[in-house]
């Protein structure tokens with residue numbers, strides 16, 4: 001019979017080569033909260049008292065430890081993560097939602113005074129559905145579409161919308177063929193977190209990201225790194241309302257080029273930093289005719 005404190009020590013011992021102590025604690029408490037259905041703050045206070053009476057949960061912890069040692073991100077091990085207060089199921093077919101993307105959602109919501117108006121919104125490259133679902137939760141009257149090229153990602157985003165009790169219309173389509181996308185709508189908001197990492201930037205990345213997360217969600221070619229933004233602009237020219245706005249997540253190393261690209265087509269283009277101080281988002285409005 002192990003105490004939770006002993007299991008935590010085992011995690012620290014086994015994972016300290018791969019993770020800092022702070023990271024191990026984030027992972028350990030996320031797993032413990034999920035397996036034991038006890039709030040993190042209570043867990044932290046009662047580590048020594050909590051015992052796994054019949055070691056059933058211990059098997060779960062051991063199984064997770066085995067996967068973590070392989071380098072599998074803990075969100076995949078758990079099968080879910082929290083994004084903007086919504087539980088989002090994740091698996092190897094979707095990118096793990098990032099805190100920077102929560103900031104993009106926050107920016108959109110801050111700009112909307114009346115959350116009960118009926119807006120038409122589309123999330124291009126919707127992945128797990130995190131952006132579209134967080135928006136749907138907070139804008140209950142709006143109609144939200146999501147598109148992605150990956151059938152498996154769409155399957156999961158559909159499940160996520162059911163889990164979060166919202167309705168999002170997910171469509172499988174290729175954004176790089178944007179002229180053929182016909183939703184027969186004019187959108188008030190177009191939001192996107194497309195693939196934007198140059199292949200050559202792989203060498204600076206944490207190996208766990210490109211080894212386990214879907215590469216088609218991450219990378220673009222070095223020759224045409226803004227390819228998705230060019231298509232987003234093309235799509236917007238046809239499908240954005242006159243007073244509509246675009247919100248996009250961007251590559252911090254390409255912020256100037258991305259801003260310049262949008263300035264060719266829009267009157268107002270705002271570049272915004274994320275909480276880590278990196279230029280991470282752009283808002284564009286008033287298309288130049």
Ligand SMILES: C[S@@+](CC[C@H](N)C(=O)[O-])C[C@H]1O[C@@H](n2cnc3c(N)ncnc32)[C@H](O)[C@@H]1O
Pocket residue numbers: 094095096097098101124125126127128129130131147148149150153173174175176193194195196216217218
């Ligand atoms: C960076 S991920 C973003 C996922 C999600 N929106 C998020 O913020 O976590 C990019 C997404 O673009 C999708 N994607 C890649 N190429 C695409 C294409 N040609 N057309 C549409 N979606 C594409 C991937 O399947 C992936 O889900």
